[in-house]
Amino acid sequence: MSVNRHFFQRLRPGPCAGLLLAGLFSVSALAQNTPTPRTPDAASAARASVPAERDIGQWLNRLHEASRRRAYMGTFVVTVGSEMAASKIWHVCDGTRQVERIETLTGTPRTTLRMNDEVMTFEPGSRTVWVEKRDAFRLFPDFLNTPANHIADHYVARGVKTDRIAGFEADVVDFSPKDQHRFGYRIWSEKKTGLVIKLQTIDASQNVLEQVAFTELEFNAPLSVDGLARHMNQTEGYQVQPVVTHRVNPEQQGWSLKGDVLGFSPAHCHSRSDAQSAAQAPMQCVFTDGMASVSLFVEPFDPKKHVRDKMLASGATHSVALRVGKHWVTAMGEAPPATLRQLAAAVESRP
Numbered sequence: 001m002s003v004n005r006h007f008f009q010r011l012r013p014g015p016c017a018g019l020l021l022a023g024l025f026s027v028s029a030l031a032q033n034t035p036t037p038r039t040p041d042a043a044s045a046a047r048a049s050v051p052a053e054r055d056i057g058q059w060l061n062r063l064h065e066a067s068r069r070r071a072y073m074g075t076f077v078v079t080v081g082s083e084m085a086a087s088k089i090w091h092v093c094d095g096t097r098q099v100e101r102i103e104t105l106t107g108t109p110r111t112t113l114r115m116n117d118e119v120m121t122f123e124p125g126s127r128t129v130w131v132e133k134r135d136a137f138r139l140f141p142d143f144l145n146t147p148a149n150h151i152a153d154h155y156v157a158r159g160v161k162t163d164r165i166a167g168f169e170a171d172v173v174d175f176s177p178k179d180q181h182r183f184g185y186r187i188w189s190e191k192k193t194g195l196v197i198k199l200q201t202i203d204a205s206q207n208v209l210e211q212v213a214f215t216e217l218e219f220n221a222p223l224s225v226d227g228l229a230r231h232m233n234q235t236e237g238y239q240v241q242p243v244v245t246h247r248v249n250p251e252q253q254g255w256s257l258k259g260d261v262l263g264f265s266p267a268h269c270h271s272r273s274d275a276q277s278a279a280q281a282p283m284q285c286v287f288t289d290g291m292a293s294v295s296l297f298v299e300p301f302d303p304k305k306h307v308r309d310k311m312l313a314s315g316a317t318h319s320v321a322l323r324v325g326k327h328w329v330t331a332m333g334e335a336p337p338a339t340l341r342q343l344a345a346a347v348e349s350r351p
Contacts (some may be wrong), residue, residue, distance in 0.1 A: 049161060049162055050161065051161075052159070053159065054159070059159075059189075060157075062189065062194040063187070063189060063194055065194060066189070066193050066194035070220060071091065071093075071219075071220060072091050072217060073088075073090045074088070074089060074215075074217035075088050075089075075214065075215050075216040076212060078210070078211070079210070079211045079212075080209075080314060080315035085106050085107060086106045087102050087105055087106075089102050090228060092225050092228055097115060097225050097229075099114065099115045099225050099228040099229050100112075100114045108123070109123070110122065113229075113232045115229050115232065117134055118232075119131070119132050119133070127237060127238050128239050129235050129239070129240045131241065131242045132245070133245070150263065150290065151291060154179070154182060154290070154291075155175045155177055155178065155291060156175075156176050156178060157173055158174050158176070159172070160186075165197045167217075168191070168197060171188070171191055172188055172189075179263075180204060181263065181336065182262075182289060182291070182336070183201050183209065183334060183336070184201075184202040185199060185201060185291065186200040188213075197214045198212065198213040198214065199211070199212045201316035201334065203316075209315045209316040210317075245270040245271065245272050246271055248269050248270060249269070250283065256348040257269075257296075257346070258346040261346045264287035264335075264339075264343060265287060265288065266285060266287055267286045267288050268286055269285040270283070270284050282297055282299040283298045284296070284298075287343060292333060292334040292335055293333055293334065294331060294332070294334070294340065295332050296329060296331050296343065297329070297331075298327055298329050299327065300327060300328070301323055301328045302328070306321070309321060309323070316334045317332065317334060318334075318335065319331065319340065320340040321344075322344055322345075324348075325349040326349070327349060329344045329347050
């Protein structure tokens, strides 16, 4: 998966949906209890430097709702170590339909168009359009689709300061994990709208593993759902390639998936239909704790291809692959290697 495509899926605002019950706490006591007298202007500046207090559900709801009412366009940059990728985005939502266009500005030219869960990826070099349904495309954060909404069991949220990104004032919020099984996130939420305009993934040592940030952003852009969606019909000169997946029941495929391993609950499982038989079709199961997602890929063991257990890492994305009976299991996602290994070991093949 390309660097920019992977990270933007996490940055992507939530789907067009209704509000959760949420309220606001009082302004931070840090600005209220300082004994040194201040002029009104100085006191206002001190209060503005600390985000309003919210619990984790209120912060998540604010981030989720940010894209529901506004159209925007901008340029965002993804940074992983010394690697950098940039893309342009156009986004609009009319309350029921969410449409986006994402165009790469670095690397291989590619344009991705999405309307709700229908995704089309145009590759000018090969003159190919890939068409697919993508349930987990609406990420970050995807907390409304989290089983039983257990995010607060695994993370705590705290507003730490305000900052200025792409010319906009933003509340900086830390989503810190309660255990060592997951990474933390630092999010810059545009002060007026709540839109995520910068995001960092942070490990246990407070190292930044990945960063996504807007460098240019325009709110209330002159965009329309129909105008952006019209681009999805412009396939002349391209070979249209559907990517067909089917929801599968792991138990019917001979697998037992332990639920709620380390707080990661199973969301859904798919297999692709281009394999010669159902037994040979790789199965992908997505687990989530509401903030991070992990995929388990299960395929028949091939001694020529699957030589030994292995681990790979790119920014916050790690992968662990190991043999389970007659199958090869790969766990990949935004989690520490030890977590991925436990998730992969939780997959059991029934005789």
